[in-house]
Amino acid sequence: MNVNGALEVLDRMRLSNGAYTASISQDYNYVWIRDVVYTVLPYVNDSSDRYIKAYHALFDIFRTYEWKIDIHTKKKPQYLFEYIHARYSTDLKELPVEWGHAQNDAIGAFLWGVGEGYRNGQKVLRDEHDLQIVQKLVDYLECLQYWQAGDNGMWEENIEIHASSIGACVAGLTSVKMLVTVKEELIKNGEEALRFLLPRESYTKETDLSLLSLIYPYRLVDRNIALKILENVTDRLERTHGCIRYENDLYYNDGQEAEWCFGLPWIGLCYLELGMVNKAMDYIDKTKKIIPLNWEVPELYIGGSNIPNGNTPLAWSVSLSYLFLEKTSMLQNEQIK
Numbered sequence: 001m002n003v004n005g006a007l008e009v010l011d012r013m014r015l016s017n018g019a020y021t022a023s024i025s026q027d028y029n030y031v032w033i034r035d036v037v038y039t040v041l042p043y044v045n046d047s048s049d050r051y052i053k054a055y056h057a058l059f060d061i062f063r064t065y066e067w068k069i070d071i072h073t074k075k076k077p078q079y080l081f082e083y084i085h086a087r088y089s090t091d092l093k094e095l096p097v098e099w100g101h102a103q104n105d106a107i108g109a110f111l112w113g114v115g116e117g118y119r120n121g122q123k124v125l126r127d128e129h130d131l132q133i134v135q136k137l138v139d140y141l142e143c144l145q146y147w148q149a150g151d152n153g154m155w156e157e158n159i160e161i162h163a164s165s166i167g168a169c170v171a172g173l174t175s176v177k178m179l180v181t182v183k184e185e186l187i188k189n190g191e192e193a194l195r196f197l198l199p200r201e202s203y204t205k206e207t208d209l210s211l212l213s214l215i216y217p218y219r220l221v222d223r224n225i226a227l228k229i230l231e232n233v234t235d236r237l238e239r240t241h242g243c244i245r246y247e248n249d250l251y252y253n254d255g256q257e258a259e260w261c262f263g264l265p266w267i268g269l270c271y272l273e274l275g276m277v278n279k280a281m282d283y284i285d286k287t288k289k290i291i292p293l294n295w296e297v298p299e300l301y302i303g304g305s306n307i308p309n310g311n312t313p314l315a316w317s318v319s320l321s322y323l324f325l326e327k328t329s330m331l332q333n334e335q336i337k
Helices: 004-012 033-039 050-064 066-071 104-119 128-144 163-176 184-197 209-214 223-236 263-273 277-289 315-336
Strands: none
Touching (some): 033 050, 050 104, 050 128, 066 128, 128 163, 128 184, 163 209, 209 263, 277 315
C-alpha cells in the first residue's frame, strides 16, 4: 500500500490559509481546532511548511477573537457561544449557529501542538503577539477551572467532566510552560482530577475512545493506567470497521453503534507508544482493511453495516492511518536490516 496517497488526500483538504477542512462533505466542510491538531501530526518533524502554516491559521483565529479571550480570562463563560468556538468557516470566522462549543480539550490540544512544534524546531510562533495569545489561553483555562469544569468533550455532546478534556489541558499546559507563565498548581489540579477519574472517562462513561489521546499523542498517563485504558477500549469498543466511541452511542446508530475508522490505527499508535510492538503489529491488517485504494478513509461505518457515512474522507482518519502505517513500516524495515 502506497502510504503517500494519504498525504495527497490531506493536501486536497488543505485550505489556502493553511488550515484544513475536517472533511470535504457538506456536513463537515468546516475548520475544527482539534481536527487540525490531529490532521497535521504527520508533519511535526517535516521540512515542509504544513505544520507551521496550520498553527499560524489557528493563531489567526485567536487573534480575531482575542477580545472574547480577554473577557473570559477574567469571567467564566455562561453560555456556549461565549466559549472559544470549536469550529469555524473555511475563512476562519465564527458560525452563527448553536453548537457545543464548550470543548476545553480543543484548547489543550492546541497548546500541546504549539509546544510540540516548538520543541521540534517548527516556527509556530511568529512574534510576541502569538506568545501573548498562548499566555491568554493558559489564563482562559485557569478562569474556567478546567480541572473541575464540565464541557462538551471531544465528541461535542452532553456537558459533564471528561477525563480526556482534563488530560488534554494538562498536556497543553505542560507543553507550553517553557514558553509562558504556567502556575504549577494549575497543572497539579488537573493531575489530581485525573487520579480521581481515570481509567473512567466520566461519570456516565466507564470507557471512551477519546481516552486514547492520553496515551497518544499526549503521553500523559503512567503505564498501568495506559494498559487499563487499552484493555477497556479493545475489549468493549473495538469492532470490525473501527471502534465505537462509547457504548450506546446514538450517532449514526442503525441498531448498533457506529464504528469509527480512526480507532484501529489509534490503538496501534498507543501500543507503539508503550513499546508493545508485537501488539501494535496486530493492527496493521486491521487498519489496511478500512483504507480504500484512493486513501479516502471515512469517518465511520454506519452501525451494524459495511456502509461508510458521507463524511469521507475525514482528515483525522487519514492522518492517524498514515501515521500508524508509516511508523510500523519503518520498524519492519529496521528489523529486516
